Amino acid sequence: MVAEAEENNLDGEALDERFKRWHACSLCEQNYHGVVWCALGWACWKTYLGRPETDGVRQCAMNQLGIGLHEAKHDQDAVSVEEANLSMLRRIGAPEGDFLTAQSNLATSYQMLGRLEEALRVRQDTYSGCVSLYGEEHRESLHEAYIHATLLRDLNRFAESKSLLRKTVPVARRVLGESYELTLRMRWNYARALYEDPAATLDDLREAVTTSDESARIARRVFGRAHPTTAAIEKTLRDARAALRARETPSPRE
Numbered sequence: 654m655v656a657e658a659e660e661n662n663l664d665g666e667a668l669d670e671r672f673k674r675w676h677a678c679s680l681c682e683q684n685y686h687g688v689v690w691c692a693l694g695w696a697c698w699k700t701y702l703g704r705p706e707t708d709g710v711r712q713c714a715m716n717q718l719g720i721g722l723h724e725a726k727h728d729q730d731a732v733s734v735e736e737a738n739l740s741m742l743r744r745i746g747a748p749e750g751d752f753l754t755a756q757s758n759l760a761t762s763y764q765m766l767g768r769l770e771e772a773l774r775v776r777q778d779t780y781s782g783c784v785s786l787y788g789e790e791h792r793e794s795l796h797e798a799y800i801h802a803t804l805l806r807d808l809n810r811f812a813e814s815k816s817l818l819r820k821t822v823p824v825a826r827r828v829l830g831e832s833y834e835l836t837l838r839m840r841w842n843y844a845r846a847l848y849e850d851p852a853a854t855l856d857d858l859r860e861a862v863t864t865s866d867e868s869a870r871i872a873r874r875v876f877g878r879a880h881p882t883t884a885a886i887e888k889t890l891r892d893a894r895a896a897l898r899a900r901e902t903p904s905p906r907e
Contacts, residue, residue: 655710672710675717683834686881687724694721707745712738719758728765735759750793753782757797760804769808776801792835795825799839806842811850818843832875834882840868841886848893858897865890 654671675697677684685693698718704711715738722731739755756779763772780797787794798821805814822843825836847853847861869890872883 659710668710672713675714676720683876685724691721691725691727694718694724697721706741709751712742712747712751715741716754716758719762723758723762723765726765728762731762732759732766735762749782749786753779753786753793756782757800761800764800764804764807769804773804773808776804789821790824790828792829795821795829795839796835799835799842802839802846803842806846806849811846811852814846815843815850818846832871834876837868837872837875837886838882840864841882841889844868844889844893848889848896853896855897855900858893858900861893862890862897865893 658668694717697714701711701714719734760775783794802814802817844861844864847857
């Protein structure tokens with residue numbers, strides 16, 4: 654499909670639509686995950702690695718390889734690929750959008766390896782860059798907001814995480830829709846920030862349960878129970894309910 658698009662000189666949007674088959678199912682349109690994405694990432698890279706560094710499809714293939722390694726939890730290998738990719742993009746003077754994508758992938762791998770402060774510096778630059786380049790309602794900006802909020806939560810900066818998500822979740826619900834995976838993951842992250850905060854109020858815990866319950870029902874309908882996003886949301890729902898029960902249950906008298 655990619656070769657056909659190139660041969661017929663189709664525009665960038667048409668080429669992107671074909672290239673996404675390397676990471677998204679043609680039937681359900683959802684991204685692959687785990688070892689399947691990793692296997693396809695390797696296959697994609699092997700298909701295009703012989704092209705010049707300045708070739709856009711080769712650059713996309715390198716991104717696919719890095720994301721695939723991350724999906725299969727080979728995060729140190731993913732960092733090696735993504736640092737090499739970022740260095741190459743600097744060297745050839747790639748467009749800012751390509752650079753931001755590579756920078757985002759590197760920040761994610763830093764985060765998975767526990768290099769949180771490094772990840773935060775890169776993530777802050779990437780998020781502000783996406784907002785400047787695309788605007789706040791673009792999918793890339795919303796994706797960066799989600800990952801940035803996740804990192805802030807991992808750093809126990811709950812107030813900042815909740816503030817960012819309260820600003821961007823309504824935008825995602827309006828622009829992408831209630832059942833879009835990114836929207837669901839943003840709401841899941843918001844619920845976690847609510848109930849994991851040591852300063853959470855009773856109202857915060859109730860909101861975490863309500864948000865998780867609504868998101869879990871949508872995820873089960875759209876993705877099924879076995880999907881990682883559904884499983885993650887349902888775990889958060891169980892944890893939020895447990896935290897709420899513990900707060901609502903009176904302590905036994907001494």
